[in-house]
Amino acid sequence: MNPELRSKYEVVIGIECHVQLATKSKLFCACDNDSRDAEPNTHVCPICFGMPGTLPVLNKRAVELALRMGLALNAEYPDNLHTKFDRKNYFYPDSPKGYQITQFDEPIVPGGFVEFPLDGELKRVGVTRAHLEGDAGKLTHPDNKDYSLVDLNRAETPLLEIVSEPDMRSSAEAKAYAKELFNLARYAAVSDANLYYGNMRFDVNVSVMEKGSKTFGTRSETKNLNSFQSIEKSIEYETRRQIVAIENGERIRQETRGWNEAKGETYSMRSKEDADEYRYFPEPDLPPLVITRAMVEVQRNELGLLPADLRAELTAAGLPVAEAQVLVADPDAAIFWHHVVSLDPEQARFAFTWLIGDRVKLADTTATTITASALDPAALVGAGQMLAGGKLSSSNAKALLADLWLASADPLVRATELGLLQQSDTGELGKIVDEVIAANPQAVADYKAGNARAFGALVGQSMKATQGKGNPPVINQLLKERLG
Ligand SMILES: [Zn+2]
Incomplete structure (x- = not known):
C-alpha cells in the first residue's frame, strides 16, 4: 500500500x-x-x-x-x-x-x-x-x-x-x-x-x-x-x-x-x-x-511471580529490557533465574546468558526441560562463582553445567572429579612460568626483539606445562611481569 x-x-x-x-x-x-x-x-x-x-x-x-x-x-x-x-x-x-x-x-x-x-x-x-x-x-x-x-x-x-x-x-x-x-x-x-x-x-x-x-x-x-x-x-x-x-x-x-x-x-x-x-x-x-x-485473597496467595515482577528484577540487574523479554517469555527459566539471583545477585548476568543460550541447546539435545533436569539454582550459582573466581574457564563452566544438568552434585566436588578446575594460584603458576622462560631462551630473545608471536608461544608452553589447566589471563600477567 x-x-x-x-x-x-x-x-x-x-x-x-x-x-x-x-x-x-x-x-x-x-x-x-x-x-x-x-x-x-x-x-x-x-x-x-x-x-x-x-x-x-x-x-x-x-x-x-x-x-x-x-x-x-x-x-x-x-x-x-x-x-x-x-x-x-x-x-x-x-x-x-x-x-x-x-x-x-x-x-x-x-x-x-x-x-x-x-x-x-x-x-x-x-x-x-x-x-x-x-x-x-x-x-x-x-x-x-x-x-x-x-x-x-x-x-x-x-x-x-x-x-x-x-x-x-x-x-x-x-x-x-x-x-x-x-x-x-x-x-x-x-x-x-x-x-x-x-x-x-x-x-x-x-x-x-x-x-x-x-x-x-x-x-x-x-x-x-x-x-x-x-x-x-x-x-x-x-x-x-x-x-x-x-x-x-x-x-x-x-x-x-x-x-x-x-x-x-x-x-x-x-x-x-x-x-x-x-x-x-x-x-x-x-x-x-x-x-x-x-x-480473592486465597488466589492472590497462589499467584507467584508475574512477568512484570521479573522484568523489574531483570532491569534492576542491568539487563536490557528487549533481551530480558526473551527470558520472560520462558516462565520456568525466568523463575529459575529469579532463584539464582536471590541466592547471589552477582550471578545475574552469567545466569541470564547461560539460560537464554547454552541451556536452550542442552534442553534440546537432552529433550529435558529445566524443571525436569537435575540442575538446581544453587548449582548454577556455584558454577558462576567458580568462573568469576578464576577456578573455571568459561568453556569448563559450560561443561560442568552440562554435567550437573544430568545428575545433581556439589559443583566444586564435581568440577574436581571431572578435572575441570583451572589453576590460578600465582605462586605455582609463577614457578611454571619461570621454568618455561629458562627452557626457551630463543623465544624470550625474539620477544624482547619485538616479535609478538614469541610471546604467544611462551603462553602456549606454559599452558602445556599445566596440562591445559592454567588460567590464561594469570599466565599472561606473570609472563609480562617477568619479561618486562
Ligand atoms: Zn459432560
Whole structure:
C-alpha cells in the first residue's frame, strides 16, 4: 500500500481472547476437560450434550482459576462481587442446547489492564472485563461430502474470555499484547496455554479512521486466530482492505471474518450480530455467585511471580529490557533465574546468558526441560562463582553445567572429579612460568626483539606445562611481569 495513503489513516484494535482453563473436568459436568487427540464424542455426558432435563453444576476450580487470572490482569475486587451466568441464545449445530451459558452484565473479572514493553516504551491496554463461559463443540466438513460432523468433546470446556478496550493502534502492539496474555496465563498457571491445541484463541476487532478523528470506524472481527503471527498478519490485511474500501467510496460492513492462513487473507463469514439479537437472560439453572474477599485473597496467595515482577528484577540487574523479554517469555527459566539471583545477585548476568543460550541447546539435545533436569539454582550459582573466581574457564563452566544438568552434585566436588578446575594460584603458576622462560631462551630473545608471536608461544608452553589447566589471563600477567 502507498505509504502516503496508509499514513492518512489510523487503525484501532481490540482483542477478545479465549483462554481454556486448566481444570480437571468441564465447566458444568464431570467430563474430562482434556480431550486432546481423543476420538470424537468420547468426552461427553447428558449435561454437556445438552439433554433436556439435565442440570449444570458450576466447577469450583474454574471459578478459582478465573479469579487468579483476574488478579494477573490487575482486576480490583470489591469486598463482595456479585456475579451471575446468562443464556446467550443462538442456533448452531455445534451447540445442541440452542444457547451458550456465559456471563453478560456481571462478569467474574470486572476489568483491569495489561502492561508490556514495546519499542522501549511501557504500553498499557485496558481490560474491559473477562467472563466465564462454556465452549461450543467442533464441526468438521469432510471433503466431497454433503454433510458435516459434530464432535462435542470440546463442548462446555471452561473458557475465560478476556475482552480488551480498543486501545491498540498497530499490529505490532496487538501482537505484543497477545504475547503478554500468553505469558500471564502461564505464569498464573491457569491454562496449559498450548496454542496448537487451541487453548488460547484470539478474535481481533479492527477498524480504521482518518488520523485525528475522534469517531471509530465500523469494525470487522476476525475470529479464531491461534498464532501471534496470524494476529499481526490479519490486522495488516484488514487495515489495507478497509482503507482501500473507504477510498473507493464503499461502506465498511460490521461483520465476522475468518482468516485464511495459506492465502494470508481474511474472508467474510457472516454479518455481525448485536448483543440484543442474542436475547440474553439470566441462566435459570445456576444460582448467582458472590465472590468474597476471602476467595480473592486465597488466589492472590497462589499467584507467584508475574512477568512484570521479573522484568523489574531483570532491569534492576542491568539487563536490557528487549533481551530480558526473551527470558520472560520462558516462565520456568525466568523463575529459575529469579532463584539464582536471590541466592547471589552477582550471578545475574552469567545466569541470564547461560539460560537464554547454552541451556536452550542442552534442553534440546537432552529433550529435558529445566524443571525436569537435575540442575538446581544453587548449582548454577556455584558454577558462576567458580568462573568469576578464576577456578573455571568459561568453556569448563559450560561443561560442568552440562554435567550437573544430568545428575545433581556439589559443583566444586564435581568440577574436581571431572578435572575441570583451572589453576590460578600465582605462586605455582609463577614457578611454571619461570621454568618455561629458562627452557626457551630463543623465544624470550625474539620477544624482547619485538616479535609478538614469541610471546604467544611462551603462553602456549606454559599452558602445556599445566596440562591445559592454567588460567590464561594469570599466565599472561606473570609472563609480562617477568619479561618486562
Ligand atoms: Zn459432560
